[in-house]
Amino acid sequence: MKNASVYKAIFSNIAGCVFFITIFIPATAQAQTRGTVEVIKDARIDTLAAHRASLKATGTITVAAATTGYGYRVQIYNGSSRKEAYDVQSRFMNEYPGMRTYIGYTEPNYKVRAGDFRSRLEAERLMQELRGKFTSLFIIGGRINPPKPGTGND
Template identity: 40%
Template sequence: MLKRGLIVVFALVAFTFSKVKAQQNENVVVVKDTLITLLQHVRANMGINPVESKPVAVPTKPTVRSAATRTTVRGFRVQIFAGSDRNSAFSEQARFRNMYKDIDTYINYDEPNYRVKVGDFRSRSEANNFMNLLRQQFKNVFVFSENVFVYQ
């Protein structure tokens, strides 16, 4: 059994060495099936996964909450506090509200910890940008995926 294991290990090492040697001496040729290109063009014409994607900035419209409908979607929030002290959780929430009056805050209690999370972000990149901004004022800041509120 040990002999067979050594043979397998030796074969793997030899195979890996020969591949590395081949990559150093030869050019890599990529062969692409023409059907892949055809499928990409068909999907692009249908509006699905276009071949050439260009970033488009969509301006966000300010939503008047009193006239909008609130719905729940899967999104992201930034956690600014996690701990077992209730008073500390509420003081961190108040401190955040003083700095950012237009961003909603949420306190969750999962025994034995309180968690203060802020914002209702649809994309992780928005949440990450806001998290990086908050790192200057709060410690242990993280992004979490959860159901968030959006106004339409």
């Protein structure tokens, strides 16, 4: 009986040493060395970045005008006829020549959407003007293009 407990004690000591050797010794033996990073790029990238920075500095380009944002559009047509979608777009553009229109196709329907409004209230104003002229009017939220400079289509 006494021999069994001695063997268990020796075995647990050996197991502990083996565990320590297999886990901690390799972790300390692996030395991390500092390396260098070499960047290979075209020289025209620096020229392009400098040109963009100069455009921003002179006010030719602004950050707000270069990016899209979240806003609203008014959907003026939803149907399966491509010809009718283009006819609705043409009719809308004749009545509102300064406002952008977009035709999208999600099988099997064409959707004609108008405007790039930053607030829902502006989209609702247009929707009220269009009542009676177009059917199935909806306000759709999503990514919009920035408004044209000098227009009231904000």
